[in-house]
Amino acid sequence: TKSNGGRSGSIVAPLVNEKEEEEVEKIDVNPPKGTRDFAPEDMRLRNWLFNHFKEVSRLFGYEEVDYPVLETEALFIRKAGEEIRDQLYCFEDRGKRRVALRPELTPSLARLVIQKGKSVSLPLKWFAIGQCWRYERMTRGRRREHYQWNMDIIGVPHVTAEAELISSIVTFFKRIGITSSDVGFKVSSRKVLQEMLRKYGVPENLFGRVCIIIDKIEKIPIDEIKKELGSTGISEDAIEQLLQVLSVKSLDDLEDVLGGAGEAIADLKQLFSLAEKFGYSEWIQFDASVVRGLSYYTGIVFEGFDRKGNLRAICGGGRYDRLLPTYGGDDIPACGFGFGDAVIVELLKEKNLLPELGQEVENIVCALEKDLQGAAATVATALRSKGQTVDLVLESKPLKWVFKRAARINARRLILVGKTEWEDGSVSVKVLSSGEQFQVKLSDLE
């Protein structure tokens, strides 16, 4: 049996016997393409980031939820031409069911809210941090998984909900040292497009598709955009007007184009006024070209961007009032955002704001002789029962080795268990920063 040296396919464990033993080829120790391991140092940074996500969510009174990373494929099948659909990590399982690794969390949220039905009282304020997946040709060498922080408000139709969501992201940025000179939020409303499409008699069912095409406005040539819009049946003139309205620079200019009666203007004005009250006005700006790439948004949409313009969107979100009904659920309004774990780390690197996170163990406990190993275990257990973190040296090692390890794990104290001291129930303590050394009764050690 040849275990294949390649990355794909299963590593077949060869039959082990004398002769073949030495023929075992080394397995590929890298994780699958587009995925990452989190070794301790990486895991410390991830936990630091996620703890801020969780702290902010708690501060805003949100409850944590989670869903399976595996969902039925149908949950994500939307016919609006989204990139997330083209890259769905889907397959047929052994029960011949079409399933998919979730590319986002919002459809799962909608599913759970519908499942809970009348047993939950609105509004719901939920948050989740979950791994999301995409399968794209590795030609682009991009990652196939990332972790997303989501916060969602279900059951509130007013823009006060969107205003609070943006406030929670601003709170997060402030906690990690990002200011409004580093990042901002581009804010718009899809009702602008909706009102324009209605003005030109474009059928409502094209709304999602038109938004997805327009979301590509900075990614593909404008002629391509016009061609794709044309293929939906929208007239040349309507397309010109649409693109025109997406380039207005202010709410006042927008009002001139749309008139003051529409909901888009009213929502945006109210949002900017609420921003004042939440104290984050300098973080947000109206930008009519923001549509976001998910077809289910129906109202306010926003995205966090780095003002230097080097990075992709940091986060994004908006109102999705029609999502639950598309799954057969009640007509419940909702809004939320997704915040990925990749771009933010690039931004922190750029701003030199990455925290230095070393391992932190208070004590390293070591027996000075083999037959004191048990005593060392007793000392470690006594300290741990008092909430002290302890690295117990588990085999007899030269003191030089112990000091080296103490330094590597940033231990504050070295606790040595020696024969004479132990006979009267004492241990010797060495404070590694000062070098101070003293004997102490185990019962007095804290």
Ligand SMILES: CC(=O)Nc1cnc2ccccc2c1
């Ligand atoms: C910068 C980055 O890692 N983006 C990323 C990585 N993996 C994903 C997986 C699913 C959906 C979106 C994804 C986005």
